[in-house]
Amino acid sequence: xxxxxxxxxxxxxxxxxxxxxxxxxxxxxxxxxxxxxxxxxxxxxxxxxxxxxxxxxxxxxxxxxxxxxxxxxxxxxxxxxxxxxxxxxxxxxxxxxxxxxxxxxxxxxxxxxxxxxxxxxxxxxxxxxxxxxxxxxxxxxxxxxxxxxxxxxxxxxxxxxxxxxxxxxxxxxxxxxxxxxxxxxxxxxxxxxxxxxxxxxxxxxxxxxxxxxxxxxxxxxxxxxxxxxxxxxxxxxxxxxxxxxxxxxxxxxxxxxxxxxxxxxxxxxxxxxxxxxxxxxxxxxxxxxxxxxxxxxxxxxxxxxxxxxxxxxxxxxxxxxxx
Amino acid sequence: xxxxxxxxxxxxxxxxxxxxxxxxxxxxxxxxxxxxxxxxxxxxxxxxxxxxxxxxxxxxxxxxxxxxxxxxxxxxxxxxxxxxxxxxxxxxxxxxxxxxxxxxxxxxxxxxxxxxxxxxxxxxxxxxxxxxxxxxxxxxxxxxxxxxxxxxxxxxxxxxxxxxxxxxxxxxxxxxxxxxxxxxxxxxxxxxxxxxxxxxxxxxxxxxxxxxxxxxxxxxxxxxxxxxxxxxxxxxxxxxxxxxxxxxxxxxxxxxxxxxxxxxxxxxxxxxxxxxxxxxxxxxxxxxxxxxxxxxxxxxxxxxxxxxxxxxxxxxxxxxxxx
Numbered sequence: 001x002x003x004x005x006x007x008x009x010x011x012x013x014x015x016x017x018x019x020x021x022x023x024x025x026x027x028x029x030x031x032x033x034x035x036x037x038x039x040x041x042x043x044x045x046x047x048x049x050x051x052x053x054x055x056x057x058x059x060x061x062x063x064x065x066x067x068x069x070x071x072x073x074x075x076x077x078x079x080x081x082x083x084x085x086x087x088x089x090x091x092x093x094x095x096x097x098x099x100x101x102x103x104x105x106x107x108x109x110x111x112x113x114x115x116x117x118x119x120x121x122x123x124x125x126x127x128x129x130x131x132x133x134x135x136x137x138x139x140x141x142x143x144x145x146x147x148x149x150x151x152x153x154x155x156x157x158x159x160x161x162x163x164x165x166x167x168x169x170x171x172x173x174x175x176x177x178x179x180x181x182x183x184x185x186x187x188x189x190x191x192x193x194x195x196x197x198x199x200x201x202x203x204x205x206x207x208x209x210x211x212x213x214x215x216x217x218x219x220x221x222x223x224x225x226x227x228x229x230x231x232x233x234x235x236x237x238x239x240x241x242x243x244x245x246x247x248x249x250x251x252x253x254x255x256x257x258x259x260x261x262x263x264x265x266x267x268x269x270x271x272x273x274x275x276x277x278x279x280x281x282x283x284x285x286x287x288x289x290x291x292x293x294x295x296x297x298x299x300x301x302x303x304x305x306x307x308x309x310x311x312x313x314x315x316x317x318x319x320x321x322x323x
Numbered sequence: 324x325x326x327x328x329x330x331x332x333x334x335x336x337x338x339x340x341x342x343x344x345x346x347x348x349x350x351x352x353x354x355x356x357x358x359x360x361x362x363x364x365x366x367x368x369x370x371x372x373x374x375x376x377x378x379x380x381x382x383x384x385x386x387x388x389x390x391x392x393x394x395x396x397x398x399x400x401x402x403x404x405x406x407x408x409x410x411x412x413x414x415x416x417x418x419x420x421x422x423x424x425x426x427x428x429x430x431x432x433x434x435x436x437x438x439x440x441x442x443x444x445x446x447x448x449x450x451x452x453x454x455x456x457x458x459x460x461x462x463x464x465x466x467x468x469x470x471x472x473x474x475x476x477x478x479x480x481x482x483x484x485x486x487x488x489x490x491x492x493x494x495x496x497x498x499x500x501x502x503x504x505x506x507x508x509x510x511x512x513x514x515x516x517x518x519x520x521x522x523x524x525x526x527x528x529x530x531x532x533x534x535x536x537x538x539x540x541x542x543x544x545x546x547x548x549x550x551x552x553x554x555x556x557x558x559x560x561x562x563x564x565x566x567x568x569x570x571x572x573x574x575x576x577x578x579x580x581x582x583x584x585x586x587x588x589x590x591x592x593x594x595x596x597x598x599x600x601x602x603x604x605x606x607x608x609x610x611x612x613x614x615x616x617x618x619x620x621x622x623x624x625x626x627x628x629x630x631x632x633x634x635x636x637x638x639x640x641x642x643x644x645x646x
Contacts, residue, residue: 025348025370030409031436044370046600047348086353106597113354273640274429277369277602277633310600314644317596321637 003150005188005249007196010157017059017158020090022048024159026166032275038298040291041172043163044278046310050082050110052236052284053159053186053308054146058083060155061144062091070094073141075128078107079236079309080146085114096141098132104235104313123238124229147185148243157189163304164197174201175301178258178287180308181205181214182237184246190306191253202255206290208232208262213241214250215257223247233262233316236283236309258295265289269320272307281312326473328511328572330519333480340382340481343413345371347482349489355598361621363614364495366486367601369633373405373433375559375607376482376509376631377469381406383478384467385414393417396464398451401430402559402632403469408437419464421455427558427636446561447552470508471566480512486627487520497524498624501581501610503631504528504537505560507569513629514576525578529613531555531585536564537573538580546570556585556639559606559632581618588612592643595630604635 027042045053058080062072074084075098088095095116099108100123111118121131136143145152167174177194179187184205191203205214210230217224225241232238242250260268265282268289272280280288287305291298350365368376381403385395397407398421411418418439422431423446434441444454459466468475490497500517502510507528514526528537533553540547548564555561565573583591588605591612595603603611610628614621 022348022350025345027345027370030372030413031433034436047350047367049353051600090353110354113357273602277374279596279600279602318641318644321641 005150005153005157005192007193009154010161010189010193013060013154014158014161016063017056017155020049020059021056021158023162024048026163027276027278029275036292037300038291039300039302040298040305041303042276042288042305042307043159045159045306045308046278046280046284050079050086051309051311052079052083053156054079054083055086056158057152057155057185058087058144061149061151062087062093064151065142069142071096071139071141072144073132073136073139074098074144074146075132076146078103079311081111082107082114084144085111085116088116089114096135096139098128098135104311106311106313110311147183148245150245153185153189153246153249155189156186157193159186159306160190160193164193172302174198174304176201176296177203177304177306178206178290179203179306180237180283180286181207182283183239184214184242184250186306186308187254188246188249192249195253203253204290204296205250205254205257206286207257207259208234208237208265208286209259211238212257212259213239215259217242217247218251218254218257221251234265234283234286236281237286258290260286260289260293260295263323264293266320266323268292269317270323273321278307279310279312279317280307281309282316284309328473328476328480328515330516332477333484333512333516336383336477337481337484339386340379340478343372343382344379344481346485347371349486350599350601352598359615360623361614362623362625363621363628364626365599365611365628365630366482368482368629368631369601369603369607373402373409374632374634375402375406376479377402377406378409379481380475380478380508381410381467384472384474385410385416387474388465392465394419394462394464395467396455396459396462397421397467397469398455399469401426402634404434405430405437407467408434408439411439412437419458419462421451421458427634429634429636433634470506471568473568476508476512476569476572478512479509480516482509482629483513483516487516495625497521497627499524499619500526500627500629501529501613501619502526502629503560503606503609504530505606506562507537507565507573509629509631510577511569511572515572518576526576527613527619528573528577528580529609530580530582531557531560531588531609532582534561535580535582536562538582540565540570541574541577541580544574557588557606557609559604560609581613583609583612583616583618586646587616589643589646591615592640593646596644601630602633602635602640603630604632605639607632
């Protein structure tokens with residue numbers, strides 16, 4: 001059967017993983033809305049198991065493995081690593097994780113504590129894919145890609161599936177959705193789920209200024225690769241280009257791409273602390289930053305914001321609170 | 324009809340307020356549990372509207388007012404103030420709030436932003452009750468007490484009502500519950516709800532070392548008043564003695580009282596940040612602190628922890644992360 005991303009597969013993914021995952025709340029703050037003249041709902045995936053939405057895609061993929069497939073391998077800047085390591089742990093499998101040597105300590109430690117084997121590489125000089133394929137062959141491991149994979153995308157889509165349920169419970173018709181974008185797996189799944197219920201809703205990807213590959217690709221209507229020697233505090237969103245599968249979906253689903261600066265992201269982390277009492281990592285705060293800094297008109301609109309994760313080091317968080 | 328606190332009234336309160344309040348998640352962290360050899364579930368009331376459980380009791384009381392009762396008055400160290408101010412705002416009433424002049428800025432600002440009139444007093448020299456009654460008479464305002472009130476306690480009990488639902492969904496039978504305690508309204512309501520489903524479960528109050536009036540009262544089986552000239556960072560828990568109504572309930576429901584130091588509380592704030600990605604205020608972190616510092620045996624037990632709020636100043640939070 002041909003694999004695909006659609007609301008039926010996302011619904012199946014939801015039923016498959018719900019025993020393991022958390023139905024994360026859709027947060028709102030009346031005071032925040034009063035002060036910013038908007039009506040924002042934050043899907044708090046920082047509260048998800050392992051502190052990020054990535055747990056969903058990983059569980060959805062791993063729960064479909066054959067019982068003879070005992071070793072999984074993944075490459076990741078951090079959250080996908082923890083997701084695969086935890087999903088392997090929960091299903092009694094061995095995990096091998098390829099991580100950049102400059103990953104935040106919180107993410108390296110988090111991955112290690114699941115008992116995964118970690119192999120580090122230099123993000124500016126080596127190809128994680130090549131290294132991953134080589135080791136997977138040596139170790140007879142199943143590769144679970146971070147985003148360009150149908151099962152992973154359908155798993156991430158359960159974030160959107162839950163948001164649809166929550167909007168309906170609140171009797172809220174959303175006017176738009178903003179979602180962070182690295183390789184594009186989360187927004188591909190989320191947009192598919194949201195559009196199945198709200199077919200005309202504009203949905204925007206949000207990226208760091210220097211890693212705006214999806215924005216550029218959407219504008220050019222084809223995959224654009226960017227220079228990734230630049231730096232950003234959004235360690236979860238440093239993809240050089242959209243995935244093939246994710247971009248095909250996102251090209252169809254998304255209205256456009258937005259981008260934000262590191263400073264705007266840190267301010268969003270601070271406001272999420274102040275108004276919503278949640279801990280966001282930089283990559284998890286870009287969508288909120290785009291709303292706060294009016295990259296799109298949010299005035300008097302019902303705005304869905306996906307806050308994707310909370311795995312942030314003390315120093316970055318403290319620096320953000322002091323901004 | 325005689326007022327009372329019981330599961331029927333708590334259920335009614337739940338149905339009354341659910342349109343306004345958030346069903347806060349029951350968080351767990353597999354890694355945390357692995358590292359601390361326990362099975363902890365945190366009821367994250369920091370995510371509640373206004374950043375604390377107090378919203379529930381306030382809404383439950385105010386939604387039962389007559390439409391002719393247009394002004395409400397409350398005294399509070401902060402979260403009850405915001406709760407009453409927001410509930411008044413949402414039901415088109417005027418709110419007058421009596422607050423200590425040394426309340427955290429976050430709480431003073433939070434209350435002001437609802438349009439409430441604030442009257443400050445000196446916590447060490449003046450009686451907030453006397454001042455409150457005087458102003459209520461002048462302004463024809465309905466006083467809503469912070470804890471010693473049936474409607475307020477039943478409202479706070481909805482925290483426990485939701486925990487029962489969530490435990491049943493997770494198929495978890497809790498071995499014990501730990502809950503912070505100031506005047507005792509939250510734990511009176513929560514323990515009533517939890518014991519209605521799990522009648523033999525031990526439930527412990529947790530207080531700051533220097534404000535252990537409920538612990539002392541439970542030991543002596545009568546209300547003990549303590550010296551409140553001492554200081555604690557747990558600004559939400561600085562009651563001099565248990566309430567009459569709350570103590571009558573808590574004497575019956577609670578197994579005992581625990582206490583923690585300010586330093587233990589700050590460490591709990593740090594771990595809530597690290598493992599659960601939530602922002603806790605000191606008073607909201609005492610129950611977690613009691614578990615972390617083994618004030619009671621949590622080894623291999625299913626432990627329910629109520630994290631009551633997240634209205635913390637930047638400085639205290641940053642200091643906690645640096646501990």
